[in-house]
Amino acid sequence: AQSVTQPDIHITVSEGASLELRCNYSYGATPYLFWYVQSPGQGLQLLLKYFSGDTLVQGIKGFEAEFKRSQSSFNLRKPSVHWSDAAEYFCAVGASHNAGNMLTFGGGTRLMVKP
């Protein structure tokens, strides 16, 4: 079975600073990988996804993520954080072998942005 670890429960960065959120996964085959963002009381919005091909993936809102197979990681980055980026971020892995492609989520990282 697949699993996802997000080692940082909370991260605080200053507005304008760069951001990296860590995600490590466990899965025996080539995974499908996702990053979602959730604002308080809301559903999840897809930031970006990786299925195959180029290991550097561009997403919405200026986010990018890099798939590193050797490290089983899919870290999310943004060069300059805006106050509106404060939210909870979830990394997820989908089982490529499974017809239903159910997602397994990490525990999330709560991002706070200092003015």
Place this chain on the structure above:
Amino acid sequence: DTGVSQDPRHKITKRGQNVTFRCDPISEHNRLYWYRQTLGQGPEFLTYFQNEAQLEKSRLLSDRFSAERPKGSFSTLEIQRTEQGDSAMYLCASSLGDGHGYTFGSGTRLTVV
């Protein structure tokens, strides 16, 4: 297309009562998923439909839970004899299939008192 809709947004119920939630997926999406999210945690998979067929159920889905998608369009999730441990956000998502991400609804927050 208005995305994935869930109703109600909030539900407060007394322990032991039955509740039912509705999800309307994006119309051309044939896959529909239910997830549960408790406070401070990531969403956990409950069940999945391909059109009207329920193809996978998690061990989290006890016999008090039942989900249907009668015509392959909207879906309902019913919880019978609710318990305080059922308090959570129930998220619905839909997808076109492999190679596509999910689109989530805004969720139904259930509070059992």
